[in-house]
Amino acid sequence: MIQRDASTISLWQGNIEPFQSTLIADHMATYDVIIVGGGITGLTTALLLQEAGKRCLLLEANNIGFGTTGGTTAHLNTILDTSYAQIEKNFSKEDAGLVRESVGAAIGLIQQNIERFSIDCGFDYTDAYLFAQDEKQTEALDIIAKSAREEGVNITLQDQLPVPFNFTKAYKIAGQARFNPLAYIYGLARAFENAGGIIVQDCRVIEIHNTNHIKVDTTIGEFTGMNIVYATHVPPGINLVHLRCVPYRSYALAVRLADNAYPAELIYDMHEPYHYFRTQEVNGKKYLIAGGEDHQTGHHENTEQCFRNLEALVRAHFKVKSVDYKWSSQFYESADGLPYIGNMPGQPDNVYVATGFGGNGMVYSGVAAMVIRNIIMGKHRATEKLFNPNRIKPIAGFTNFVTHNADVVKLFFGKLFPAHKLAELAEMAPGEAQVVNYDGHRVALYKDDEGMLHAVNPVCTHMKCEVGWNSAERSWDCPCHGARYDADGKVLNTPADRDLEHLDISHDTSKVEAHEQF
């Protein structure tokens, strides 16, 4: 099994072995393009550029699929979370058409890759159903349907649903698709290596120095490139782009059914946030995947309740034999409903970013790969302007920089905390966590299943907000920009690129007292 940025295990993650890279990177070489991030965006971009004749190096901080690509639910849609009506309103009718064309091309690219590289990832085209359950939802659904039809989506009114839900109105959308995302990106990774590309896992990019060439500082030394693509879902450091992206947690279940009534189609309700249901066969077993219950990262007191709500909804409509997987993951909404793809704001022209995909990153990753490939290859298309991250209005006094917050100091360096005093402050059962006041400072405490205390400084290393506990994932999540850390403060999600300060705890009172005398 591979690691993910979470303590829950996703259906995809639980059914795959770690990817083994076969080629070794050269610290002395100058790569044409260095791609940061081994999710679907990084791997698709890397493959397209390598095939276009560029010498590419892909650096992944953990393992391939560690990020949201390992925790997605992998629908491939031309009906998007931002309706075509909304895109028309925020941009123009012509732009809505361009988005429709781009996402269609992205699904085509996935199908083509699967065929060309014989990737066994359970891909197939299927219909989707979108249904409303009250008057307000019906109105919203009609707007979505009308604008989608105008953009050439094959959407038709239905008087039946393939699942047992009450509804006021329902539409069928043809030509949607689904697949196993990790099986797919492993296929891309192999194709990239076969084309001469290099993948390095367990290699975190720390900082870049952009002079003549880009010098990339990583946890395993320096690499040099002519261009760099941040395919890290949001870029690390502080940049206007992620100040314009709102992070959300989203929840999913994979269940086995007692009566084999697995829907062949993709099903979506119209709640805010919406729920969805679909089937996928993985390693010879069928699963019903259900998802939803989204909320802004760090803004939900009881994240385990999200799983309970979702499970109750599934059980109310399906005969559940077993709940085999429960997981959550993170996505980022852009301010205007379209992703930011292209040159990173405030950076030289050879620094690229792809972010703000919302719940459509499986297709927008393909759009991003094609847009960035075209820019680097000097082919300028209308999509370059449409998705340009520099459409974000600058904020007065804000200086863009892709670096860490140099201001974060080690507040507790050399201090030893007495375990018994901390335990008195926070009465916690195993598995629980709290942020407490100790000696004039805020301390984030977690008691593990064996009763051991883990303590970190709760100040997020990104922009100094205070992190809060996410009980479903046993992680410290930042409510400001979505940085996440494990119980020991290790970075799980950008934009943070530095761990939380780890605090030393001692159970030996005399040791603490001796320490305090210095």
Ligand SMILES: Cc1cc2nc3c(=O)[nH]c(=O)nc-3n(C[C@H](O)[C@H](O)[C@H](O)COP(=O)(O)OP(=O)(O)OC[C@H]3O[C@@H](n4cnc5c(N)ncnc54)[C@H](O)[C@@H]3O)c2cc1C
């Ligand atoms: C629950 C859920 C369900 C979803 N369902 C769908 C769906 O059905 N259809 C759809 O289209 N979209 C869906 N999405 C959205 C989609 O999954 C994401 O947009 C997509 O997976 C993002 O892929 P990515 O490659 O850009 O980022 P990620 O998969 O997050 O990859 C980023 C990678 O960058 C690495 N990284 C980060 N920092 C560094 C660094 N400094 N150095 C090196 N590496 C670094 C990380 O370790 C990670 O592996 C869903 C999202 C969620 C949360």
